[in-house]
Amino acid sequence: MFDNAEPAQLIDTMSDAARAESSAIARRLEAVAALYHQRREYYTEAQYWRTDVYTAVAAEVSAAQNISRSRAESQVRMAVSLHERLPKVAAVFAKGDIDFRMVQMIIARTDNVEEAVIGDLDGALASRVSKWMRLSKPKLRDRIDLFVAEHDPAGVRVPPIARDNRYFDVAPHVPGMAFAGGVLDALDAAAFDQRLDALAATVCANDPRSHSQRRADACGALGRQEGSLACRCGSSECPAAAVRESAAQVLIHVLAERATVEGTSDRPGYLSGFGVLPAESVRGAAKTAKLKPVKLPGAEPEPNYRPSAALKDFLRWRDLTCRFPGCDDPVETCDLDHTTPWPFGVTHASGLKHYCRTHHLVKTFFTGTTGWTDAQRPDGTIVLTAPTGHVYTTEAHGGALFPALAVPTAAVQTKQPPEGATDRLAMMPRRKRTRDEDRRDRIDRERRQRVEINAEVERQRQAWLTATYEPPPF
Structure with a gap:
């Protein structure tokens, strides 16, 4: 397509495509927001339903765009916030003058601003944001926070407490492998680290694995509550070959064809929650696993509500x-x-x-x-x-x-x-608090924290001024 294009033409094409991309995303979010407002008018009582209008609209969005529920729900929240609170910024976005990265940042950093002043802040940002496109993420955040502080000092977002951000994830990686990692409490991490080292040290000196590989394998032993790691030296006289018993029953499901288990096929299996499992891993697991064939259903339906x-x-x-x-x-x-x-x-x-x-x-x-x-x-x-x-x-x-x-x-x-056979809505699980009430509580909590932070900064500033003031000598 661009074989004979001049460099200037390529630059112009990139610029035009970037603007068109931003305009297209803006149009998509505008449609999401409009759909939400229509559904909200129809389901007037849904705010206390467990599956509220946000969730219902996200279901339509996820199906239409072929994306996950979490991505769709995030898109609905952003679309509604952008068009209800920041319509002037949304207009700049629609023209392609700013990109989605900036819009996400503006929505997030202005979320705590009071309704009484968000209109003025929206206008102030809309007149300037197109000049901030070259700013890095930290600089962009600081620039937005500065404007928020000028319009609503208590609305500046409070940094999350580090302890509240702890997590530990186990997720699929390449076939047959998984990634595990996260942010832990320091004391818990120290105990975990020492436990892995202790398990890795239970093999004999002839084990062929590196220390890192033994620590990785120790995670499996830890998950099975085993007191030692199986040595792989291959010697029948291995001093570490003591009987290893699991203190807990750990159930892992693997689906595979019979031919794979028997070794006549290399078709991979499936590890529940982690995806494709190579054939050699399936056969390795099958050596010590309980094998249970999946029974295909018959032609006749079962008589009860609950399946067998x-x-x-x-x-x-x-x-x-x-x-x-x-x-x-x-x-x-x-x-x-x-x-x-x-x-x-x-x-x-x-x-x-x-x-x-x-x-x-x-x-x-x-x-x-x-x-x-x-x-x-x-x-x-x-x-x-x-x-x-x-x-x-x-x-x-x-x-x-x-x-x-x-x-x-x-x-x-x-x-x-038959129509109206049951009153379904009477059985809908209910929320004790609406999504908007939860959001309001979170904002009030953060605003109180910001007021305390600002007061402490001012106290320290006044203390510094007092300490550095020297009276005149006369």
Whole structure:
């Protein structure tokens, strides 16, 4: 495309594309905000529902954009805040004069500003922000905070308390591996560090692994509550080859084809929560694991509301995750949902699937002219129709990885439940406090902290002035 373009043309193309990208994002957020306001007017009582209007709109956004629920919810919050509190900044964004990075920063740093002054601050920022595009993230933050302080000193965001930001994550990495790490309390980290070193030291001197590799393997021993690390020297006379027993039963689920376990195929398996597991890792785990075949469902539906253990096991492996578009919540945290409500629907693989609790509530309670409907095919495919009439199709993740799990089960007959058969809204879980009330409490708490910080800074400044003042000699 650009083979014969001059450098000046390439620069102009980049600049135009950047502006167009910002304008497109601005238009998208404006549409999200408009959708939220329409849904809020329809669901006037939803503020105390556990699945409130924010969540319901996020479900539509995630399906339309094929993104996760958390990303969609973040987008709804930003869109609503931008267009309700900062319309002049939104207009600058729509022209492409600023980018999404800056808009995110402005929304975050002005969140505590009182409604009485946010309009003036919006105008002041809108007239200047296009000149700040070259600023680094710290400089941009400081520049915005300066304007916030001038308009509402108590509205300057308070740095988070470091202790409140502690976390520890375990997440998939390359196939067969995972990443683990986080920010811990210093004393807990010291104890963890020493425990890994102690476990790594329980092997003999001929163990071929490096110290770092032994510490990594010690995490598994620690998770199984074992008192030592298995030595890999290979010697039958290894002095570290004492009997190692686990103090806890740790259950790890791996899905694989029989041929992989038996060594006649190198098709990878699946480690629940972590994704694809190489064939050699599957066979290594199978040596000491309890092997349990997944039983395919029969043609006839089961007679009860709750599925049998065998059917639940099949559905777990067929679905692997929530079946709502864009949602990857694992089945361990999901609800089993009758596609057609019981007793009009059936307890069968063709009529059951997993939804996370949030999307289960959205499908169940956000009904009617602005609600969702779903249908299920015999192979487990779900066809959802959004409140707008848009149709989204999701296939079972386990069935896509292991085709034997997606072989169509028997088509079963269901009855259409009569309109108004139940008062669904009476069963909707309720919040004790609305999302806006929680936000207001958080802002009030931070504003009080900022007032105290400002008062302490002023006290120290006055003390310094007093200490450095020298009276005249006459």
